[in-house]
Amino acid sequence: MPVLALYSTFFTHALCEDTTLHIDQASEPQLREQLQDLYDRFDQLAARKLNLDITRGKPSAAQVSLSDALDGILGGDYRAADGTDARNYGGLDGLPEARALFGEVLGTRPEETLVGGNSSLTLMYQVMDFALSEGLRGQESAWANLDTVKFLCPVPGYDRHFSVCEYLGIEMINVPMLDTGPDMDEVERLVAEDPAIKGIWCVPRFSNPTGCVYDDATVERLARLPKLASEDFIVMWDNAYAVHQLREDAAALASISEYARRFETMDGIFQFGSTSKVTFAGAGVAFVGSSERNLSALKAHLAFQTIGPDKVNQLRHVRFLKDSDTLAAHMARHAELLKPRFDCVLNTLERELGDTGMGSWTAPEGGYFVSFDALPGLAQEIVDLAGKIGVKLTPAGATFPYGKDPENRNIRISPSFPSLEDLEASMEAFVVCVKLASVKHKLGA
Secondary structure: OOHHHHHHHHHHHHHHOOOOOOOOOOOHHHHHHHHHHHHHHHHHHHHOOOOEEOOOOOOOHHHHHOOHHHOOOOOOOOEOOOOOEOOOOOOOOOOHHHHHHHHHHHOOOHHHEEEOOOOHHHHHHHHHHHHHHOOEOEHHHOHHHOOOOEEEEEEOOOHHHHHHHHHHOOEEEEEEEEOOEEOHHHHHHHHHHOOOEEEEEEOOOOOOOOOOOOOHHHHHHHHHHHHHOOOOOEEEEEOOOOOOEOOOOOOOOOOHHHHHHHHOOHHHEEEEEEOOOOOOOOOOOEEEEOOHHHHHHHHHHHOOOOOOOOHHHHHHHHHHHOOHHHHHHHHHHHHHHHHHHHHHHHHHHHHHHOOOOOEEEOOOOEOOOEEEEEOOOOHHHHHHHHHHOOEEOOOOOOOOHHHOOOOOOEEEEOOOOOOHHHHHHHHHHHHHHHHHHHHHHHHOO
């Protein structure tokens, strides 16, 4: 048996024998006894010189291998359905069949969909930069004409969204993330009071990192939001995990497009997606959906940057994924690889920290993350402790604008990339660090 497997078997057995009490019910002598035991376990882990990493939501090698058929799938046939030679210049919108397929993922019509290169983050940055510097409705609508530009950021949220705002000099305002999505009472209050607020970031299905799915009422209110705000307000709808459920009966997401058409607010909504966690993470296809008016303005902006996207890659994705049924079957194979990893994380947390009062966590039905909340003030210490024994965690504060978690408690766990064996070892080490930090804090040690 490999050394790591021996370690995992031993360590899991050792923790199962632990009789951890609720931290608020244990006596001081009990806590001190537990603290010494935790120090001993921590030292044992340090001596093993682990080198484990659960920092980012990357697909595993087994997941990307599910799409190896992309290589050579065109078989020398580079003609799109309309006769376009995908090897040549042009086609800023993307191939018609790609716009139809990926528009279906977003819930937009082909004419409301633009298919680009491999990165949805690139498209998001381009939309934000365009709205800031040139304006969606011409130079007079450019956000840069204002002294201050603000954006609403549901928290905890996606660090790369926050990085875009920080780089562009856009002030970020925290909004609480509920189980149903952003706190819409707070969102609507802020938008009504402050015309400098020009948008909101959203990851509506299996949100990063909490895994929540926005309920229908929240989607409807977000679709209506541009009517309450300034004319140049936009909802940045990053539907990164639209098809990434772990089980067939996972909660569905209402179509913001349907609500937006009813309220005549499509001009105020940009939807994004990609195949980054569907096929090849570094060689996928990204797409954006919005009103035809918005896409026309955006294309005029993009025309100064590119003659057209990689249509060969778009064509091979269309040939590989084919239609919604084929896509669903492909994602079911992803789920078969991901679900045991999520089960490992959740089972370890429940077994070792359930009923201890030392933290809480989400149990998502899809996506790529588990959100863990330690006792207030302890996230940074837990991350530091884990680092000392060779387990890299996402930096404390990463899920908040400017890297500052006001309560210093949220830690994003990313189960997808490591082997299941390495993930088991990482989680066993993680819970020791959570317990050690919690008991020390309770004792004032």
